[in-house]
Amino acid sequence: MSLLGKRLTRVLLSSSILCFFAVFAGAAENTSQIVQVKIGAILASNQGDEFDARLAPLEKQLRVMKYRSYRLLKEESQKVQRKGNATFEIPGGRSLVVTPQDSGTKQLALRVHLQQGGKPLIDTTVRLNSGGNFLLGGPPHEGGALVISISATAQ
């Protein structure tokens, strides 16, 4: 290997390492105020054996509940500032309010409030990894149960 080749190799290797560190450092130091909240309202029931193909990414999670049928009723995504409210209309006259709390970039704390006809059904604060999700279910709907998948990603 010529001297130039060795230098070039060292430069390329050092640059690659620095680039990757920059990505990590960037990711770590970025405390963006914007959070993208995505919800999916799903009807879970034992009527029929349908599995909505749009729910494929969530299949493993949904099958935990052992319903026979899952249908996506609604999907919506909103960007919201931390401490701001993202409000989603949920089938059955319900509404879901998601409020990202102050936290880091890798982990998010979400305050989730579900109400129906002005009456609160559940209020919970959940901490999850950015990009992760959890399921909130139980309210009856059309002979089955409503399951809401809630995910959030720090921008």
Added chain:
Amino acid sequence: MTMMKRCEDIRDRIGAWMDGELSRSGAEEVRVHLESCPACCEERRQLEKLQASLRAVLVAGPSNVSFERFWSGVEQRINRKRVWHEDFFGWARDLSTPPQLAWLVPAVIILVLMGVFSLESFFPGSRLAVRRNNFAAVESIDGFGRNVAVLRENETKTTIIWLYQNQEGEDESTGEKTDASPSF
């Protein structure tokens, strides 16, 4: 040191002594021992015979090996036009010699791991990105009088918050009836 252990120690060093690689004191120690130990002396004799045999087998007389055309063979290689991939494979081969491998292999592994873990930053939600622990931690919960269950399923790393109906089996506000209950 017992006699046997002493002989063992000397025998371990006879080869190096014959090669002239021991320190002065070490060499003297071996020499003195050999003068008085027939067993170790025999060991030395065998080694000397082995050395002589090895030389006879390995060191061929070069009298009929001509080196006249040796340089022209090297020169031909120097002047030959090489295609790009020969250079690349040569470079890769140089990198794969043991001393370089010692740092190259861990360096490559670290870079690959860093790349995989940083995929999430470049392609958020990508399938290729390593799935982090998806468990969500429930910090507080208020069911407003209803029973609530929190389930964490290990295999799929799923967190499920389940709001149970009232005991009457219908929802107060909507009047909806349902007999569908999950079976976790």
Added chain:
Amino acid sequence: MEFSDWDLVQKCQAGETSAFQELVSRYQQKIFMVVLGLLRDREDSMEVAQEAFFRAYRKIKGFKGGSSFYTWLYRIAVNMAIDAQRRQKRNPLEFRENMDGVLEEQNEVEKDPFSNAHDKELRAGLIAAINDLTAEHKAVIILRTVEGLPYRDIGEILGCSEGTVMSRLHYARKKLRGKLKAFL
């Protein structure tokens, strides 16, 4: 005026191919003998030796004089010879006797040390025993027996410590003696 190896290396780095030719001329025989000791085939050894010099030519600009030129050169040649052994379709450790009359020539010059039947058996046994050594153990035996190199230089060539050279030699000799006990 005779230039030192380092002077010739520097001239070579400056682009003087004639300086490299001088280096080839100085070491061609030694390199050939070491490679021959490992490969035991004259044609192959010639090829590998020439290729080793060619590789040294391509890498010479990167040679900083941290070691002596000849240990650096030997290192290239030994690694290539070991690689060549591994590339062979047959048993990579096979110690072939394809010397094309080199040994016959030697018999004309000096008495063949294996002239009687007993010694001929010893030689055959020795060849088989060397075949059984790993590439690293074979290399130390060759470098010590053929070139008489000190342990420090052998260590530099093989990329290991003097202590490792000593223990490899000790192990290799012990193994060879174990297999040839009846003859020694």
